Amino acid sequence: MPVSTSKRDHIIHSALTLFAERGFDATTIPMIAKDANVGAGTIYRYFENKEVLVNTLFQHYVALFTDTLEKDYPQERSIREQFHHLFQGMVRFTNEQEHALYFIKTHNAAYFLDETSRESFERLLMILHNFIDEGKKKKQIRDLPSKALIAIIFGGFLELFQRIRAGEIEESGELLTGVEESCWDAVRHH
Amino acid sequence: MPVSTSKRDHIIHSALTLFAERGFDATTIPMIAKDANVGAGTIYRYFENKEVLVNTLFQHYVALFTDTLEKDYPQERSIREQFHHLFQGMVRFTNEQEHALYFIKTHNAAYFLDETSRESFERLLMILHNFIDEGKKKKQIRDLPSKALIAIIFGGFLELFQRIRAGEIEESGELLTGVEESCWDAVRHH
Amino acid sequence: MPVSTSKRDHIIHSALTLFAERGFDATTIPMIAKDANVGAGTIYRYFENKEVLVNTLFQHYVALFTDTLEKDYPQERSIREQFHHLFQGMVRFTNEQEHALYFIKTHNAAYFLDETSRESFERLLMILHNFIDEGKKKKQIRDLPSKALIAIIFGGFLELFQRIRAGEIEESGELLTGVEESCWDAVRHH
Amino acid sequence: MPVSTSKRDHIIHSALTLFAERGFDATTIPMIAKDANVGAGTIYRYFENKEVLVNTLFQHYVALFTDTLEKDYPQERSIREQFHHLFQGMVRFTNEQEHALYFIKTHNAAYFLDETSRESFERLLMILHNFIDEGKKKKQIRDLPSKALIAIIFGGFLELFQRIRAGEIEESGELLTGVEESCWDAVRHH
DNA sequence: AATGAATGAGAATTCATTCAT
DNA sequence: CATGAATGAATTCTCATTCAT
Numbered sequence: 001m002p003v004s005t006s007k008r009d010h011i012i013h014s015a016l017t018l019f020a021e022r023g024f025d026a027t028t029i030p031m032i033a034k035d036a037n038v039g040a041g042t043i044y045r046y047f048e049n050k051e052v053l054v055n056t057l058f059q060h061y062v063a064l065f066t067d068t069l070e071k072d073y074p075q076e077r078s079i080r081e082q083f084h085h086l087f088q089g090m091v092r093f094t095n096e097q098e099h100a101l102y103f104i105k106t107h108n109a110a111y112f113l114d115e116t117s118r119e120s121f122e123r124l125l126m127i128l129h130n131f132i133d134e135g136k137k138k139k140q141i142r143d144l145p146s147k148a149l150i151a152i153i154f155g156g157f158l159e160l161f162q163r164i165r166a167g168e169i170e171e172s173g174e175l176l177t178g179v180e181e182s183c184w185d186a187v188r189h190h
Numbered sequence: 191m192p193v194s195t196s197k198r199d200h201i202i203h204s205a206l207t208l209f210a211e212r213g214f215d216a217t218t219i220p221m222i223a224k225d226a227n228v229g230a231g232t233i234y235r236y237f238e239n240k241e242v243l244v245n246t247l248f249q250h251y252v253a254l255f256t257d258t259l260e261k262d263y264p265q266e267r268s269i270r271e272q273f274h275h276l277f278q279g280m281v282r283f284t285n286e287q288e289h290a291l292y293f294i295k296t297h298n299a300a301y302f303l304d305e306t307s308r309e310s311f312e313r314l315l316m317i318l319h320n321f322i323d324e325g326k327k328k329k330q331i332r333d334l335p336s337k338a339l340i341a342i343i344f345g346g347f348l349e350l351f352q353r354i355r356a357g358e359i360e361e362s363g364e365l366l367t368g369v370e371e372s373c374w375d376a377v378r379h380h
Numbered sequence: 381m382p383v384s385t386s387k388r389d390h391i392i393h394s395a396l397t398l399f400a401e402r403g404f405d406a407t408t409i410p411m412i413a414k415d416a417n418v419g420a421g422t423i424y425r426y427f428e429n430k431e432v433l434v435n436t437l438f439q440h441y442v443a444l445f446t447d448t449l450e451k452d453y454p455q456e457r458s459i460r461e462q463f464h465h466l467f468q469g470m471v472r473f474t475n476e477q478e479h480a481l482y483f484i485k486t487h488n489a490a491y492f493l494d495e496t497s498r499e500s501f502e503r504l505l506m507i508l509h510n511f512i513d514e515g516k517k518k519k520q521i522r523d524l525p526s527k528a529l530i531a532i533i534f535g536g537f538l539e540l541f542q543r544i545r546a547g548e549i550e551e552s553g554e555l556l557t558g559v560e561e562s563c564w565d566a567v568r569h570h
Numbered sequence: 571m572p573v574s575t576s577k578r579d580h581i582i583h584s585a586l587t588l589f590a591e592r593g594f595d596a597t598t599i600p601m602i603a604k605d606a607n608v609g610a611g612t613i614y615r616y617f618e619n620k621e622v623l624v625n626t627l628f629q630h631y632v633a634l635f636t637d638t639l640e641k642d643y644p645q646e647r648s649i650r651e652q653f654h655h656l657f658q659g660m661v662r663f664t665n666e667q668e669h670a671l672y673f674i675k676t677h678n679a680a681y682f683l684d685e686t687s688r689e690s691f692e693r694l695l696m697i698l699h700n701f702i703d704e705g706k707k708k709k710q711i712r713d714l715p716s717k718a719l720i721a722i723i724f725g726g727f728l729e730l731f732q733r734i735r736a737g738e739i740e741e742s743g744e745l746l747t748g749v750e751e752s753c754w755d756a757v758r759h760h
Numbered sequence: 761a762a763t764g765a766a767t768g769a770g771a772a773t774t775c776a777t778t779c780a781t
Numbered sequence: 782c783a784t785g786a787a788t789g790a791a792t793t794c795t796c797a798t799t800c801a802t
Contacts, residue, residue, distance in 0.1 A: 007766085022301055025215030029793065039767040044794065106296070109356075111212060144368045145360075151353045152346035152372055159345020160338055162299070169337045178334045182342055186376035197783090219776060220785095229784035231778075240776065387787085402681055405595030409772060419788040424773065486676070489736070491592060524748045525740075531733045532726035532752055539725020540718055542679070549717045558714040562722055566756035577762090598796060600764095609763035611799080620797065763802085771795070778788080 008046045010036040015057055020099035024054050024107060055117045058107060061100040062120045068093045069127050079140040080184070082131055087157075087180045094161050102165065105158040125150060132187070140189050153183045198236045200226040205247055210289035214244050214297060245307045248297060251290040252310045258283045259317050269330040270374070272321055277347075277370045284351050292355060295348040315340060322377070330379050343373045388426045390416040395437055400479035404434050404487060435497045438487060441480040442500045448473045449507050459520040460564070462511055467537075467560045474541050482545065485538040505530060512567070520569050533563045578616045580606040585627055590669035594624050594677060625687045628677060631670040632690045638663045639697050649710040650754070652701055657727075657750045664731050672735060675728040695720060702757070710759050723753045 014035035018027040029050060033040040047053035069089040074081050094101050107113070108121050128150045135141030142149065160179060163169045204225035208217040219240060223230040237243035259279040264271050284291050297303070298311050318340045325331030332339065350369060353359045394415035398407040409430060413420040427433035449469040454461050474481050487493070488501050508530045515521030522529065540559060543549045584605035588597040599620060603610040617623040639659040644651050664671050677683070678691050698720045705711030712719065730749060733739045 023213065023215060025213060026301060028791085040793090041767055041769095041795075042765080045765070050793070109352075111216065142368065142372060144372060145365065147353055147359045148350055148365065148369060149372070151350040151359070152369065152376075155349020155352075156342035156346035156376070159348075160341040162345075163337055163341045166299075169335050169341070175335065175338060178332065179338060179342065181380075182332060182334060182339070182376045185378075185380065186342075186346070186372045188375075190371075190375065218774085223785090230776090231784050231786095232782085234777070235782070403593065403595060405593060406681065408770085410770095420772090421774075421788055421790095422786080425786070430772070489732075491596065522748065522752060524752060525745065527733055527739050528730055528745065528749060529752070531730040531739070532749070532756075535729020535732075536722035536726035536756070539728075540721040542725075543717055543721045546679075549715050549721070555715065555718060558712065559718060559722065561760075562712060562714060562719070562756045565758075565760065566722075566726070566752045568755075570751075570755065599798080600796075603764090610797090611763055611765095612761085614798070615761070763800100765799105765801095767797100767799080769795105769797095772793085774790105774792070775788100776790095778786105779784100780786095781784085 007036070007038050007042060011038060011043055011046060011053075012057060012060070015053055016061070016097075016103055017099050019054065019057065019107065020103040024050075024110060024112065051112050051114075054107070054110075054112060055114050058104070058113060058117045059120045061097065061104055062117075062124050064097065064100065065093050065104065066120075066124045066127065068096075069124075079131075079135040079138060080188075082135075083184055083187075084180065086128070086131060087183065090157055090161075091176055094165075098165070101158060102162055105162070128154065135187075135189075141187055142189055149187050152186055156183060156186070197226075197228055197232060201228060201233055201236060201243075202247060202250065205243055206251065206287075206289050206293055209244065209247065209297065210293040214240075214300065214302065241302050241304075244297070244300075244302060245304050248294070248303060248307045249310045251287065251294055252307075252314050254287065254290065255283050255294065256310075256314045256317065258286075259314075269321075269325040269328060270378075272325075273374055273377075274370065276318070276321060277373065280347055280351075281366060288355070291348065292352055295352070315344075318344065325377070325379075331377055332379055339377050342376055346373060346376070387416070387418050387422060391418060391423055391426060391433075392437060392440070395433055396441070396479050396483055399434060399437065399487065400483040404430075404490060404492065431492050431494075434487070434490075434492060435494050438484070438493060438497045439500045441477065441484055442497075442504050444477065445473050445480065445484065446500075446504045446507065448476075449504075459511075459515040459518060460568075462515075463564055463567075464560065466508070466511060467556075467563065470537055470541075471556055474545075478545070481538060482542055485542070508534065515567075515569075521567055522569055529567050532566055536563060536566070577606070577608055577612060581608060581613055581616060581623075582627060582630065585623055586631065586667075586669050586673055589624065589627065589677065590673040594620075594680065594682065621682050621684075624677070624680075624682060625684050628674070628683060628687045629690045631667065631674060632687075632694050634667065634670065635663050635674065636690075636694050636697065638666075639694075649701075649705040649708055650758075652705075653754055653757075654750065656698070656701060657753065660727055660731075661746060668735070671728065672732055675732070695724075698724065705757070705759075711757055712759055719757050722756055726753060726756070 011032065015027070015032050018031055018035060029043055030040050033043055036043075043053070047056060069086055071089075072085070074085050077085075090101070104121075113121075129146050132141055132146040132149050136143060136146070157179075160169070164171050169175070201222060205217070205222050208221055208225060219233055220230050223233055226233075233243070237246060259276055261279075262275070264275050267275075280291070294311075303311075319336050322331055322336040322339050326333060326336070347369075350359070354361050359365070391412060395407070395412050398411055398415060409423055410420050413423055416423075423433070427436060449466055451469075452465070454465050457465075470481070484501075493501075509526055512521055512526040512529050516523060516526070537559075540549070544551050549555070581602065585597070585602045588601055588605060599613055600610050603613055606613075613623070617626060639656055641659075642655070644655050647655075660671070674691075683691075699716050702711055702716040702719050706713060706716070727749075730739070734741050739745070
């Protein structure tokens with residue numbers, strides 16, 4: 001554990017892990033405190049309350065994910081290349097932030113998310129939306145509702161990585177290439 | 191139908207709805223009791239405690255879903271027809287048991303599920319597994335780990351129906367045909 | 381302890397005593413629960429939270445006190461007789477509700493009182509106000525601001541009874557007659 | 571004046587104001603620190619803990635009040651003149667130490683006061699006691715228990731000044747003259 | 761000396777569960 | 782059987798106090 005890692009970072013990291021593993025409601029403040037090696041009261045020095053904590057966390061990781069997808073986005077390249085970029089971004093994000101994507105997956109419709117959190121998630125979906133829409137305009141993506149296509153690839157991808165994380169499937173370059181092809185076939189125009 | 195069975199059914203139905211809408215931990219016994227129009231104590235006549243309730247529920251609906259998929263399974267028909275049967279089963283189940291599939295989706299990895307529940311879920315996945323394996327043997331399904339393919343179509347499908355249920359996407363025959371084709375393209379051998 | 385005394389009554393009685401003895405902020409819910417011989421959670425079946433409890437209590441006892449003062453009020457008799465009625469009412473209320481008047485005294489300006497509580501206290505003061513105003517009109521009460529006169533006799537009276545309650549002064553008919561005369565001399569026109 | 575004394579004074583002043591406005595239990599150490607413009611830890615350099623702080627404060631202001639009443643006490647003059655001196659002292663003290671008298675009023679029976687604080691308060695009352703006793707001996711004060719008479723004028727006076735401080739009554743020379751006359755009439759022999 | 765971040769004991773409140781009716 | 786009042790363990794959150802800087 002590097003010296004520079006602040007208590008706030010420890011708290012965020014522990015909260016992310018526990019929320020991903022047990023869910024918001026089943027995670028108690030003492031659990032987070034113990035895992036982060038801080039006093040329970042310390043958490044309240046950094047976050048007004050548990051809901052603020054989960055919203056801060058959600059927005060933080062959604063923004064990180066959004067950044068990952070937007071970074072070096074090949075706007076001028078082919079749809080297929082854009083798809084590859086997005087897929088690679090998901091893979092990279094999952095590997096860099098072990099629990100973040102699963103946390104986002106399991107909490108994006110939760111009752112305790114505030115307006116800002118919902119908006120940040122919308123912005124994330126917007127990236128996929130724009131990609132889908134452009135692909136449909138170019139007749140390279142199926143003519144199905146964009147939200148349906150997003151649901152299929154996003155849902156499929158998240159489920160897959162949950163299984164990988166759970167150790168049920170072994171991650172490999174070959175697997176990822178195959179899965180990317182599979183997802184692409186799900187959305188591309190035939 | 192004896193009165194007592196009816197009460198039990200009310201409890202199961204209310205619990206399913208609330209667990210699907212709010213999640214297990216955010217749903218209280220008094221909430222379920224009120225929705226089911228019974229006294230809180232009555233729930234304990236039918237279920238030993240809240241965990242037994244959620245496990246019973248989980249096993250019940252997973253079994254129902256399993257039955258739906260297995261009923262009239264066209265073992266002797268083509269892989270594509272088998273896929274159609276499974277897809278239709280998912281659609282039918284979703285329409286018949288409004289909250290059941292979403293409940294299963296959001297709770298299948300929960301910390302409070304017991305061995306029996308996990309096994310029942312495994313049996314459900316086994317149906318998909320067998321289908322995938324047979325398809326792979328016949329070179330009609332992609333050569334990817336079965337679990338990966340299951341994750342992709344199951345995850346994608348569940349996410350899609352969650353969006354439909356949320357009113358974000360309108361269900362129609364056309365949509366379903368398109369989505370089925372999309373999912374099939376994701377898994378079929380190219 | 382009579383069988384008819386409900387748990388709610390026990391809670392009210394214990395809360396009144398403790399609030400009067402220690403003040404609202406220094407009284408904990410477990411203290412009240414223990415004194416009332418109920419579980420801490422039971423208090424929340426009857427009162428939404430601690431603030432609702434103290435406001436309910438305040439309004440209840442202010443209303444009781446108001447009733448005591450208004451009952452058989454000799455509107456048609458002399459100002460002196462009206463004063464006697466009010467004084468007797470205070471004495472009677474103090475004796476019947478050991479801690480109520482002291483609780484009212486120490487909490488009537490508290491930050492946690494809601495609008496209704498403040499209004500109920502205003503209505504109580506209004507009785508004294510009306511008496512003072514009529515007396516001033518008849519030139520039988522000093523020409524000082526009514527609020528000042530109320531403060532003097534109310535403040536003086538409450539302080540006196542606090543000392544009696546504390547056992548520092550012994551209550552007797554003679555004492556009360558003397559004190560009444562003293563208070564009357566403080567407000568009557570000379 | 572050394573800097574440290576100044577800090578201590580700031581703390582005392584802020585604590586007095588807050589204790590008077592919100593009460594001891596509803597006032598937190600960080601609140602006092604913020605109001606006094608010092609760090610929370612600094613308070614503990616001057617006062618061992620919160621109870622020591624409030625007791626120090628109490629004794630300090632009771633002593634100040636006592637001094638005000640004793641200063642130039644006209645022992646050789648008439649009872650009426652002695653009464654005037656005391657009354658004037660109360661008025662002066664109230665004007666000089668805005669919150670002190672109210673703080674004393676609301677905290678003099680508190681559960682957290684130590685022996686020394688109680689004794690200092692007793693000494694304050696002793697001044698009034700001696701006055702009353704001498705007046706009774708000279709047949710110029712009513713023949714009522716001294717404690718009762720003290721309660722009446724002290725209680726009445728404090729209540730009055732609380733109302734003035736709250737802005738409900740406007741202070742004026744005329745008012746004070748009238749009130750003094752009223753209080754005197756309450757205690758003098760008739 | 762001064763600070764304020766950190767702490768954990770203790771407060772208010774919730775809720776699964778029990779049990780007398 | 783059915784109920785819901787009652788409970789207390791567990792949860793969120795606060796704040797007096799400590800201590801490294």
